[in-house]
Amino acid sequence: MKVIGLDLIANAPRGEGRPAPSPRERLAQVVANAQLFEDLGFDGFAVGERHHAPFLSSSPTVLLGHLAAVTSRIRLFTGVTLLSVLDPVRVAEDYATIDHLSGGRLELIIGKGNGPEQAELFGIERTQAWETLRENYALLRQLWSSRAVDWDPPAGAPGIRHSPLRGADIQPRPLQSRIRVWHGSATSPASVELAARHGDPIFSANAMNPIEQYAALVRRYREVWAETGRDPAAATVGAGHTLHVARTSQRARDEYRPLYEAFVASVAAADHSLPGTRTDYADYDDYVERSSALIGSPQEVLDKLARYHDAFGHTTISIGGHPGLLERGAWTDSLELFRSEVLPAANGFIADPVWPAPLPLAEAVPA
Numbered sequence: 001m002k003v004i005g006l007d008l009i010a011n012a013p014r015g016e017g018r019p020a021p022s023p024r025e026r027l028a029q030v031v032a033n034a035q036l037f038e039d040l041g042f043d044g045f046a047v048g049e050r051h052h053a054p055f056l057s058s059s060p061t062v063l064l065g066h067l068a069a070v071t072s073r074i075r076l077f078t079g080v081t082l083l084s085v086l087d088p089v090r091v092a093e094d095y096a097t098i099d100h101l102s103g104g105r106l107e108l109i110i111g112k113g114n115g116p117e118q119a120e121l122f123g124i125e126r127t128q129a130w131e132t133l134r135e136n137y138a139l140l141r142q143l144w145s146s147r148a149v150d151w152d153p154p155a156g157a158p159g160i161r162h163s164p165l166r167g168a169d170i171q172p173r174p175l176q177s178r179i180r181v182w183h184g185s186a187t188s189p190a191s192v193e194l195a196a197r198h199g200d201p202i203f204s205a206n207a208m209n210p211i212e213q214y215a216a217l218v219r220r221y222r223e224v225w226a227e228t229g230r231d232p233a234a235a236t237v238g239a240g241h242t243l244h245v246a247r248t249s250q251r252a253r254d255e256y257r258p259l260y261e262a263f264v265a266s267v268a269a270a271d272h273s274l275p276g277t278r279t280d281y282a283d284y285d286d287y288v289e290r291s292s293a294l295i296g297s298p299q300e301v302l303d304k305l306a307r308y309h310d311a312f313g314h315t316t317i318s319i320g321g322h323p324g325l326l327e328r329g330a331w332t333d334s335l336e337l338f339r340s341e342v343l344p345a346a347n348g349f350i351a352d353p354v355w356p357a358p359l360p361l362a363e364a365v366p367a
Contacts, residue, residue: 001350003343004044005037006079006240006318009057012262023056027063034067036332038074040339043355046077046109046318051118061094068102075356076102079318080111080184080205083140084133085122087160089170091136092143096174104175104359109203110137111184111191128158130190135159137181137194143170144179175359182238187213189220196224201236204312206292214239214292215311222313236353237312242293242320245337246330249296253288255330256295260284294319298341305346315353 011026013019021029034045047064048057057063064076076098083091099106112119112129119126135157142149149168153159183195186205195202202221206214218237225235244259246252281287292308294301308314319338326334 001343001346002043002316002353002355004046004075004077004316004318005033005042006046006048006077006320007033007057008048008050008055008079008320010054011056012054020054026056030063031066031070034071034074036335038071040335042074042339043316044075044077044107045071046079048079049082050113051082051121061098064098064106065101068098068105072103073105073358075105075107077107077182078109079203080109080113082113082118083110083136084112084129085119085124085160086136088136088139088143089161089165089168092140092170093172095179096144096170096172099175099179100172100362103361104356106174106176107180107182107356109182109184111186111205114186122160124158124160130188132158132160134190134194137198140181141198143168144174147173176356180356185214185217185221189217192217192221193224196221196230196235197228199225199228199230199234201238203238203240203316203318204314205240210290211292211308211311218312218314236316237314238316238318239308239312239314240292240318240320241308242295243301243334243338244293244295244326244330245298245301245334245342247297247337249300252296252300252334253284255326256293257284259326260287294338298337301338301342302345305342306349309350315351 007030009026009030011020011023020026030047037045045067047060047067048055049060050057060078060081064078067076081091081095095106095108110133112133117126119129124132135154139149139151139161142151147169149165151165151168153162153164180201182201182203183191184205185191185195185202192202202218204214204218221237222232222235226232242259244252244256246255281290287293288295294304296304305317
């Protein structure tokens, strides 16, 4: 099993009498988290992209460029790139550049994103996000696979780009022969169907709803994958989790409770005008039991991983980054305990997927 860290870069107050960190402090935490995941031997690190409070993740390209310089081994992910609202030309150029800076360690996870007000911030209706995502992804694929792209905006489509391209050749070309693109899947079959038809992997962004909704999306992904004539064994699934593991179940639950309470408050304040974006849990215990959160002793976390693997057949997971609410020591202890006592056992029943091979390091050319 491959494990990547995820930091959405939320920046909310840390509890009564504990204000939110400054933006500088919170962004420094993200950098430290990426380095910690590399030091502990995990496989990747992802940063989110959101354009509304309380998140500070509006410029993932800038942050990933910095992480490329302060890490050397782990894969660098977006989680997710809001391709529904971005110019595909800009995305193609920016992330190809980061691919070079990182030595070919970049991977994208694309999606329409949470927070439907983000669509309107970039000039489209929130109900158009799925349509623009499909359109923008088709163009992004062309830009990364061809040196002379001719493209016309689809008639009647909302679109981010409204003028045609003729002979477009983005620079630089990606360092990797093909940057792997995952499709974030949370609420709609549209995302998994798009991924399957292009032969791409999916990442089940299961944060707010119980396992059943996400398992249905994974099944739909595999159905469409098979309908296209592809080898069912080649379908690739990742799953997202928040994580807090401690020596005892009670300690883990007690330490994580403030994060749950902050989560409940953020959900209550969010704009949920689109269907399927909110599920209420009866209480904290219900959340721990039915959500994707891995909270508990090593054995409890292992048991939940097994339950999710039975439903998803996934081979990669993301585990939530330190949001500033836990004490740093408790977060580090949790990661170390997961690495030493949970992951070796999980590797016994979750296959280790093929991972892109590292590319040779570039040598500096004297001026």
